[in-house]
Structure formats: C-alpha cells, structure tokens
Amino acid sequence: MTGVSGQAELDGMPARLYPCTPTRLAAWLDCPRRYRMAYLDRPPVRKGPPWAHNSLGASVHNALANWWRRPVGHRDPAAAGELLDRGWIEEGFANPDQSAHHRRLARDMVERYVAGLDPAAEPRGVERTVSMPTRALVVSGRIDRLDERHAPDGSRTLAVVDYKTGRRRLSVDDARSSLPLALYALAAGHVLRRPCQRVELHHLPTAGVHTFDHTGASLARHLSRAEAIAAECSAADSRFRAGLAGADLDEVFPPRPGPGCGWCDYRAHCPQGQAAAPARQPWDGLADDERP
Ligand code: SF4
Structure with a gap:
C-alpha cells in the first residue's frame, strides 16, 4: 500500500502525514522546479538578491505586530510610524534615497491604517503559529492577526486577518479563493477549538478590507484541494529522495515558465525561465504612492 507520503506503508501502521505550509503547497502549484530548488535541493540553491518590496512588506508586518504588543494606552498612529522607522529593512533598494522615500511612504501607510x-x-493572536493535522497532512503557518468579532446578534466569530502591501489591487474574490487563508482559518479553529470561518485581506496601500465568510462546505473544498496537492508533493519528494537526475528530474519537477519568472528567486538557475521573462531589478516591485 502507498500512502500520501508516497512511501510503502506496513499493514496496520498509520499513514505518514505530509508536513507542509500553505506557501509550500503554492510553490508546487506555481512551478515544480522552483519548489524543488526551494525545498529539496541540497546544498540549497543560491537565491537571487533580496527584493525591496519584500523588505517593505516585512517592515510593515513587523511594525504592526509590535504595535499590537504595546500596552493599549501606547497604541496610536505615531507609535506605529516610529516602529516602522526603527525596524526598516534596507535590503534590495537601489540606493539610500530610494529606501528613505519608500520608508516615508510606508510610514504614512501604516499610520493611516x-x-x-x-x-x-x-486580537486573539498576533503573528500566531497554528497547526492542524488531517488524515493526509499536517499544515502549519503563521497568521498575521487573529481577531474576535462581535456580530449584531451577540454571537462572536474568529477572523483571520492577512496584511497585504503589494501594488496589485485586491477583491473579495481573492479572499474567497485563497487556499492559505482557508487553511489558516481551519487551523485557527482547530487550535482554539471554535469555528473560524471569516477571512480578511487588509490591503494597506488602498486601505481596502476584503472579507469573505466561508461555510463548512467551502472550507472542506479548500482542504480537499490542499490534500490533493500534498499527495502530489509527497510523491514527488519520495522520488527525489530515491535519486533522480537529468531528464527524470525535469519530468518530476518540470519548469512552468511564464511572465512571473522575472520575479523568481531561482531564475538564474533556470534557462526556460530566463527565456520566458526579462530579469527584474530588486526594486522593480515597489509601488508608487497609492493613496486611495
Ligand atoms: S524561473 Fe520560472 S520556470 Fe524557472 S524555476 Fe522560476 S518560476 Fe519556474
């Protein structure tokens, strides 16, 4: 018998659960070759230089997390701005002037938010790690913020809040279709032993909050999809561990070239990706000021 791990199982022994994060599952879906370089190759494949937009995103996330960790009386917009300034990550910017310009924009954005x-x-949690076993996998991840909301009828509900700082505008459909958000909701519900069905994307550049209330059925659909992806990943991992080379490696972990290859950390090691999209500068993902 072969379980989700792709390894032979002994009769009567429980199947080995596939440990994963939503990010790992998404990497497999996006491009199996990138998944292999990110999670399996040893020694690790050298990534490209850090991206300035990732530095900005991490700086904003850290500032907001630290703001919530302050005593209630010390949580005002100026404090959030100071935390942003103090924890600003400089990596990936073209020069100190560009970094300072985007630090100011990010500070404004955080203070407005x-x-x-x-x-x-x-909040019930800030940067809280949650984990949940299913019959096939153990999914874990870190939630930006877990809120408790009070409905008009007096009931309370948990809400998974995910901060977004990218330049792409978002919609409720992004919240509805997000596999990571659905898995976070399930794992939060598992850890707190209460249903958690609300997911929210908070897009700071546009001050947009995009909310979706899952049902038990919609969460079950996301989970079933996650388990199917995990089964593919696990089978590929097993073949990799058994030893693969040359064409076999690309058969199990094919490249999936496209316009997104310009943003791939492993483009320098991927001829198909280089042919599919031009190289990007580390600061090309920065947005200009996008006040709503
Ligand atoms: S450059 Fe494109 S095809 Fe190559 S590994 Fe990255 S995402 Fe995949």
Whole structure:
C-alpha cells in the first residue's frame, strides 16, 4: 500500500502525514522546479538578491505586530510610524534615497491604517503559529492577526486577518479563493477549538478590507484541494529522495515558465525561465504612492 507520503506503508501502521505550509503547497502549484530548488535541493540553491518590496512588506508586518504588543494606552498612529522607522529593512533598494522615500511612504501607510483601528480591540493572536493535522497532512503557518468579532446578534466569530502591501489591487474574490487563508482559518479553529470561518485581506496601500465568510462546505473544498496537492508533493519528494537526475528530474519537477519568472528567486538557475521573462531589478516591485 502507498500512502500520501508516497512511501510503502506496513499493514496496520498509520499513514505518514505530509508536513507542509500553505506557501509550500503554492510553490508546487506555481512551478515544480522552483519548489524543488526551494525545498529539496541540497546544498540549497543560491537565491537571487533580496527584493525591496519584500523588505517593505516585512517592515510593515513587523511594525504592526509590535504595535499590537504595546500596552493599549501606547497604541496610536505615531507609535506605529516610529516602529516602522526603527525596524526598516534596507535590503534590495537601489540606493539610500530610494529606501528613505519608500520608508516615508510606508510610514504614512501604516499610520493611516492604524488610525482606523480600535487600539483596545485586543486580537486573539498576533503573528500566531497554528497547526492542524488531517488524515493526509499536517499544515502549519503563521497568521498575521487573529481577531474576535462581535456580530449584531451577540454571537462572536474568529477572523483571520492577512496584511497585504503589494501594488496589485485586491477583491473579495481573492479572499474567497485563497487556499492559505482557508487553511489558516481551519487551523485557527482547530487550535482554539471554535469555528473560524471569516477571512480578511487588509490591503494597506488602498486601505481596502476584503472579507469573505466561508461555510463548512467551502472550507472542506479548500482542504480537499490542499490534500490533493500534498499527495502530489509527497510523491514527488519520495522520488527525489530515491535519486533522480537529468531528464527524470525535469519530468518530476518540470519548469512552468511564464511572465512571473522575472520575479523568481531561482531564475538564474533556470534557462526556460530566463527565456520566458526579462530579469527584474530588486526594486522593480515597489509601488508608487497609492493613496486611495
Ligand atoms: S524561473 Fe520560472 S520556470 Fe524557472 S524555476 Fe522560476 S518560476 Fe519556474
């Protein structure tokens, strides 16, 4: 018998669960070759230089997490701006002037965002790691913020909040279709032993909040999809561990070239990706000021 791990199982022994994060599953879907270089190759494949937009995103996430960790009376917009300034990550910018310009934009963005929050509304978790076993996998990940919302009828519901700082505008459909958000909701519900069905994308550049309320059935559909992806990953991992080379490696982990290859950390090691999209500068993903 062969389980989701792709390895032979002994009769009566429980199947080995595939440990994963939503990011790992998404990497497999996007491009199996990138998945292999990111998670399996040893020694690790050298990645390209850091991206400035990732530095900006991490700086914003850290500032917001640290803002919530302050006592309630010390949570005001200026404090969020100071945290952003203090924790600013410089990597990937073209020069100090560009970095300073985007630090100012990010500071404004964070201050505007927290000005719309209730500082006394204590989240149930900030950068909280959650994990959940299923019959086929163990999924884990870190949630930006886990809120408790009070409905008009007096009931309470948990909400997974995911901060976004990219330049692409988002919609409710992005929240509805997000596999990571659905898995976070399931794992949060598992850890807190309460249903968690609301997911929210908070897009800071446009001050947009995009909310979707899952049902048990829609979460089950996402989970079933995650288990199917995990089964593919696990089978490929097993073949890799058994030893693969040359054409076999590309058969199991084919490249999936496309316009996104310009942003791939492993493009320098991938001829198909180089042919599919031009190289990007580390700062090309930065947005200009996008006030709503
Ligand atoms: S450059 Fe494109 S095809 Fe190559 S590994 Fe990266 S995403 Fe895949």
